[in-house]
Amino acid sequence: MNEQNDPTNLIIKSYQQDEQMMILVFSQWCINNDLDPVQLYQEAYPQQGNNSELAQALTLTVPKAESSPIATETVISLLGLFGNEDLAFIVQQHRPSGS
Numbered sequence: 001m002n003e004q005n006d007p008t009n010l011i012i013k014s015y016q017q018d019e020q021m022m023i024l025v026f027s028q029w030c031i032n033n034d035l036d037p038v039q040l041y042q043e044a045y046p047q048q049g050n051n052s053e054l055a056q057a058l059t060l061t062v063p064k065a066e067s068s069p070i071a072t073e074t075v076i077s078l079l080g081l082f083g084n085e086d087l088a089f090i091v092q093q094h095r096p097s098g099s
Helices: 007-032 037-044 052-058 072-081 085-093
Strands: none
Touching (some): 007 072
16 A cells, blocks of 8 residues: 555644644734734743744734634634643633633
8 A cells, every 4th residue: 555545644644734724823813913923832831942833834824914813712722622722721811802
């Protein structure tokens, strides 16, 4: 069987793509709410160094004026799905008033 078509590899690749999308949504939510995604990430995970996936996601974000709104609950739910409860807690703490 071709390694690329191996079901396990396809599942892993799909999970990684979904995780990258979650990081992008988090990053864009931060930009939309005038927050620094790197700072929030470091608040949640001070023991970790630079996150290359987060840095990559930041290159894909758009200015606040060009983005559609992203609900805080959506970000919190996505973070929870990927086991990022600490980051979800930080997002909750920085929730903009009225959202």
